[in-house]
Amino acid sequence: MEKKEHIISILVYNKPDVLARIAGTLGGKGYNIESLSVNTTTQYEISKIVMTSIGNQATISRIENQLQRLVDVISVEDLTNVESVHREMALVRLNLTPDKKDQIKKAVDDNQWKVIVSNDNYVILEITGDKAQLDLAMARLEPLGIADITRTGLVALELKN
Amino acid sequence: MKLKGSQILLKMLEEEKVDLIFGYPGGAVLDIYDQLYKSKIKHILVRHEQGAVHAADGYARATGRVGVCLVTSGPGATNTVTGIATANMDSIPIVVFTGQVPTTLIGNDAFQESDITGITRPCTKHNFLVRSVEELAATIKEAFHIARSGRPGPVLVDLPKNVMAAETEFAPADIKIRNYDVAHKPVPKKLAQVFEMLNHAKRPLLMTGGGVILGRAAGELSELARKYKIPVTGTLMGLGSFPGTDPLWLGMLGMHGTYHANMAVSHCDLLIAVGVRFDDRVTGTIETFAPNAQIVQIDIDPSSINRNVVVELPIIGETKATLKDLLQFLAEHKYIPAQEARQEWLGEIALWKEKVPLTYCQNGEIIKPQYVIETLHKVTNGDVIVTTEVGQNQMWTAQFFKFDKPNTFITSGGLGTMGYGLPAAIGVKCALPGKQVVDIAGDGSIQMNIQELATAAQYNIAVKVVLLNNGFLGMVRQWQELFYEKRYSHTDMTYAPDFVKLAEAFGVVGMRITKPGEVEEALRKAFAIDKPVLMDFRVSREECVYPMVRPGESLADMDLGTREMIN
Numbered sequence: 063m064e065k066k067e068h069i070i071s072i073l074v075y076n077k078p079d080v081l082a083r084i085a086g087t088l089g090g091k092g093y094n095i096e097s098l099s100v101n102t103t104t105q106y107e108i109s110k111i112v113m114t115s116i117g118n119q120a121t122i123s124r125i126e127n128q129l130q131r132l133v134d135v136i137s138v139e140d141l142t143n144v145e146s147v148h149r150e151m152a153l154v155r156l157n158l159t160p161d162k163k164d165q166i167k168k169a170v171d172d173n174q175w176k177v178i179v180s181n182d183n184y185v186i187l188e189i190t191g192d193k194a195q196l197d198l199a200m201a202r203l204e205p206l207g208i209a210d211i212t213r214t215g216l217v218a219l220e221l222k223n
Numbered sequence: 224m225k226l227k228g229s230q231i232l233l234k235m236l237e238e239e240k241v242d243l244i245f246g247y248p249g250g251a252v253l254d255i256y257d258q259l260y261k262s263k264i265k266h267i268l269v270r271h272e273q274g275a276v277h278a279a280d281g282y283a284r285a286t287g288r289v290g291v292c293l294v295t296s297g298p299g300a301t302n303t304v305t306g307i308a309t310a311n312m313d314s315i316p317i318v319v320f321t322g323q324v325p326t327t328l329i330g331n332d333a334f335q336e337s338d339i340t341g342i343t344r345p346c347t348k349h350n351f352l353v354r355s356v357e358e359l360a361a362t363i364k365e366a367f368h369i370a371r372s373g374r375p376g377p378v379l380v381d382l383p384k385n386v387m388a389a390e391t392e393f394a395p396a397d398i399k400i401r402n403y404d405v406a407h408k409p410v411p412k413k414l415a416q417v418f419e420m421l422n423h424a425k426r427p428l429l430m431t432g433g434g435v436i437l438g439r440a441a442g443e444l445s446e447l448a449r450k451y452k453i454p455v456t457g458t459l460m461g462l463g464s465f466p467g468t469d470p471l472w473l474g475m476l477g478m479h480g481t482y483h484a485n486m487a488v489s490h491c492d493l494l495i496a497v498g499v500r501f502d503d504r505v506t507g508t509i510e511t512f513a514p515n516a517q518i519v520q521i522d523i524d525p526s527s528i529n530r531n532v533v534v535e536l537p538i539i540g541e542t543k544a545t546l547k548d549l550l551q552f553l554a555e556h557k558y559i560p561a562q563e564a565r566q567e568w569l570g571e572i573a574l575w576k577e578k579v580p581l582t583y584c585q586n587g588e589i590i591k592p593q594y595v596i597e598t599l600h601k602v603t604n605g606d607v608i609v610t611t612e613v614g615q616n617q618m619w620t621a622q623f624f625k626f627d628k629p630n631t632f633i634t635s636g637g638l639g640t641m642g643y644g645l646p647a648a649i650g651v652k653c654a655l656p657g658k659q660v661v662d663i664a665g666d667g668s669i670q671m672n673i674q675e676l677a678t679a680a681q682y683n684i685a686v687k688v689v690l691l692n693n694g695f696l697g698m699v700r701q702w703q704e705l706f707y708e709k710r711y712s713h714t715d716m717t718y719a720p721d722f723v724k725l726a727e728a729f730g731v732v733g734m735r736i737t738k739p740g741e742v743e744e745a746l747r748k749a750f751a752i753d754k755p756v757l758m759d760f761r762v763s764r765e766e767c768v769y770p771m772v773r774p775g776e777s778l779a780d781m782d783l784g785t786r787e788m789i790n
């Protein structure tokens with residue numbers, strides 16, 4: 063069976079150690095979490111976790127079943143096979159060194175990257191998009207010399223409803 | 224009504240109809256013990272917290288009700304971990320209350336602080352740290368609900384000292400708990416598929432597991448087997464879910480299963496597995512497990528399905544409800560097994576059984592452990608609840624004692640915890656004082672929780688210990704004999720206490736039995752005494768458990784032991 067990245071959306075009760083339970087369950091059974099994002103929903107007592115994991119369908123089903131066993135887990139859904147939109151975000155600092163300065167400014171203009179901080183020494187860019195867009199941006203940023211970077215996990219929302 | 228946390232705890236236990244707690248006090252639970260002093264709820268003071276958990280677990284396995292224990296913080300709490308993991312592996316409903324340092328000190332490495340919810344997260348079904356007295360009552364109710372519902376399991380509730388001392392308004396009627404578990408209803412389409420499969424099958428086989436006992440589905444399973452003449456094998460945890468004396472019963476399958484059960488699994492064309500999880504001790508090499516069969520798996524827990532063995536037809540649902548629906552479907556659609564094919568199949572199994580029966584050779588002056596177990600069955604007419612330790616004693620019990628009823632064979636199947644049997648037997652006897660309760664033990668295992676003899680003596684909990692004393696860590700020695708050229712590295716237990724004197728020192732009746740001719744009489748005598756008794760049976764030292772599927776082999780390739788044993 064083919065291995066690929068799956069996006070799993072998990073609704074949980076917002077309890078103090080729910081994240082530890084999820085991470086512990088998957089870690090303890092030998093499954094990998096590639097990325098993770100957690101936040102509250104419109105209801106304070108319920109949080110949504112979006113995680114990605116690489117595996118074949120059988121492995122992903124086992125992950126879903128293991129998660130479903132947890133008392134604080136309300137629902138688990140694999141968004142990979144349903145129509146959904148995906149976003150990730152990266153904050154990137156580029157140092158405006160004399161040799162790169164012009165190149166950076168041009169690249170920012172050409173790509174219409176969003177600048178959130180800019181001073182004489184560096185710029186901080188906000189890059190948002192799906193995985194492909196982020197990968198493309200990274201490829202373009204690489205030659206400019208990334209001084210520092212933070213990337214979020216992936217978030218996703220199904221189209222239905 | 225304003226009540227203190229410790230009072231609310233006891234009120235809630237009464238609400239849950241808890242009549243018995245196994246426990247051990249300490250600083251963090253003094254308030255609770257002070258309330259217990261005035262309470263109607265009975266408390267059994269064990270001698271080690273591991274014993275408390277195993278006793279609560281035995282209580283739960285014998286009655287199907289939630290077992291309860293109470294211990295202090297820090298070392299009291301960490302001492303429960305093996306017991307909790309044991310219950311977790313076998314899906315046993317217990318609630319463990321642990322004391323905790325005051326919430327204001329949590330995280331400070333305070334005296335006798337331990338992060339017990341963190342430690343037990345992977346080995347409980349769920350756990351709670353109660354952070355305020357307002358959430359106490361609902362948490363306790365939820366804990367019991369979680370322990371017993373769905374696939375049962377252990378739940379730990381950590382109780383900080385200041386929460387027990389704090390006061391709040393208490394009104395049990397208002398407590399609401401969330402519903403976390405959806406019991407799946409079997410889909411008619413799937414029942415039709417089982418019907419089809421049964422119609423086509425020439426060699427159907429039922430495989431019963433712990434889920435049938437936990438789900439109280441033994442009656443339905445037996446009806447299915449008997450009505451349609453389907454032979455039945457079972458896992459260690461499934462023993463008792465189908466009568467061991469019924470001709471359709473093939474005995475246990477797996478590593479130390481019977482030859483005919485393993486051959487039946489290897490040759491069946493339809494395997495209906497109910498409440499099992501296909502543990503590696505059961506399947507042998509996965510690739511060669513039931514190679515000719517379509518497999519139907521019925522289980523309450525989706526995570527048990529397609530985990531080890533990939534099955535053709537998974538049915539997620541409570542075992543009882545699903546079997547009931549299946550029985551009804553088969554009746555409505557007038558399922559009639561093909562007579563001739565079924566007779567042929569049963570005949571084939573009978574031939575395997577005849578070729579390699581379960582046997583041993585009791586001759587000479589040395590007691591064979593299997594003989595003790597068979598004689599125990601004879602003396603008690605099988606009307607006894609048996610717990611075991613772990614090792615050869617456990618396997619021989621599974622092989623040679625015929626369990627006819629569910630909840631009468633109580634053993635640590637998943638974790639294989641030495642030291643389980645004695646405290647579990649104490650728990651069983653407390654739950655069912657009218658029943659005879661026996662712990663079949665090895666000399667290694669019994670020493671792991673032997674301190675509980677004091678508990679048995681103090682409360683006159685009249686359990687009987689059948690100690691199969693071979694002077695070895697027998698099962699490990701067997702593997703050393705078979706796979707390590709008899710290099711008995713650290714398995715000789717000849718240096719041991721005088722168990723008879725030790726029993727007597729604890730206030731328990733001690734007996735030593737050294738000759739086969741004395742076995743029956745000793746057992747009869749022990750059962751006539753209304754006190755705890757330890758019988759030290761000196762048995763043959765290097766007996767092996769056969770037949771055996773060697774690790775990495777398939778069920779069809781059993782090592783049958785020496786010819787002398789077989790005849």
Ligand SMILES: Cc1ncc(C[n+]2csc(CCOP(=O)(O)OP(=O)(O)O)c2C)c(N)n1
Pocket residue numbers: 612613614615616617639640641642664665666667668669691693695696697698699
């Ligand atoms: C707590 C624990 N430690 C170690 C083991 C590994 N182990 C499995 S069987 C066994 C030997 C048991 O010896 P004994 O209790 O004398 O029983 P016998 O096999 O001789 O019947 C050991 C050490 C275990 N199952 N549990």
